[in-house]
Amino acid sequence: MKSTVYTRAADFLAAAGAFLEQNEAANNLLLGLSNILVQKEQRGESTAGNLLYTVECGSGTPILAILLNSKNLILYCYGDDADTEAAVKMAIADIRQRGLEVPGVVGPVDAARSLALEWAAQMQLEPYVRMNQRIYLLDRVNEIPYAPGRLRQAGMQDHETAASWMYDFAESVNENMSRQEAANKALECLRDGSLYMWQDENGIPVSMTRKTRPTRNGIVLSFVYTPPEWRGKGYASSCVASLSQRLLDEGYRFCSLYTDLANPTSNHIYSVIGYRPVLDSVLYRFNRL
Template sequence: MNWSKRSRQRKLTRVKVYRYQDANQFYDRVKDYLLTDEALHNVQLRLCHSLIHNPESFEEKPLLATVEVEGDILAVAMRTPPRNLLLSKIQDFRAIEAIAQNLHLTENSLPGVTAPTNEAKAFAETWRSLTSQSYEMKMALRAFQLKQVEKISQATGQLRQATECDRELLIDWFEAFGVEALGIALTNTERAVERHLQRGTAYLWENETSVSMACHVGITPNGAAISLVYTPPEHRGKGYASSCVAALSQTLLSRGHKYCFLFTDLANPTSNHIYQAIGYQSVGDLYDCSFFRE
């Protein structure tokens, strides 16, 4: 059968949604699909790893679903309440209608959706037509991937792993990051700091005193992700964040990870510039959309 004929037949085939109760079975099913664009899907891959290895971190049952036709995955959907719905890159936009209809049977409302740009727009419109929930684009994001750290002018100081003595500082900086970078007051900040201290994944740039922060927030089969990059206002403009992220990226690559990943807010030209100078390359854009009732 030639490709065009198969394609026409697939368009006539009913799209099906499959939900999974077991994170291991779900990961086995979606791993290869997500790895076709590992950088863009690094949140989903990291989330799978956490659900399998640290299920106690999640207070509510996750939503794990695929949209398929004739055994081929068209889309992957995930949600760990109270967070947004996460959608993968989608091969066939019939999957948007299918997952929205399926969710509408079990969810009275959603807080939002995070997905590649076109997928986020399409789902938000479909969800609005089903539920009368309006939406707004909360943040335009860009996904970045790094294979090799470029040499930059290093700021004075050095990277060090955060310790128990830094607990209060980390709580303050986590909260400040949430307000400044995300526009929200983060919940369970103390619990998040506790996890990072236990796992040794919070790092500080030290120049006589702590001046910048970056955290290793999870792994994928081939990479490691960085987030929670924060420098307090009085220490900005001195290259601390660049040096902190560059040093942490190199640390993670030296441990055997092939890539490092991070996301930036497209409205922040400074962060987009400094990460590219370090060696991060753009791999795609996403929207973070919020839903609300008027």
């Protein structure tokens, strides 16, 4: 086996892109974040703090691809158990040699478990499952009843609402996000035109979602949130279905998204709209012993 560290995301995608695109929707996070890094490189911006890494088998084909940033180690691995174990141990040895930290692990269930357990054992940490996830794909929107109102792109006049909802969304999934971070994230989304809201028949915003992380053929929906007082009225379904259809109409072959398997309501909503499961994923975090 051979490991390679890439200083440029463009080189990483040249080496691992075809491997990851064999299951493009399942790898929307790895591919999407890598594409964002490529765009930063093209603008001359720094991408320091990101480790891009592959392990190849004897044929030169990657069996493990990793992006390590300040939040998580995101991985995809395809091989038998012995190859996976060997690739994981090689990756961890290289990461430790570089003095890097792994704050969390995201990836397919078996591969993520293998890496999280190995990292924890070597670093004397206790791994725990932060979230069991499912990745969905949609290439056709089902016919569903829409709530009264319409989808619209959020504008700067929505900044206060968007910031508040992003903070509440993060809190609902137990992610750490300060009020200021939420305000900054909302401003970023409004500036790049990625945030959408469903407004009711009175023009009141009642639900939101965001388009993000485009890949070669697809794009991701995230930040799906409806305040408690507006739930149960079909607003989230209408918001997600409408934006999904708009993105397909724009030329994307599919939309994808992550769900928390502990939330049966959202999983049911997405299935009704037309999203179907493609891969189960898991997010690990670590406690010190």
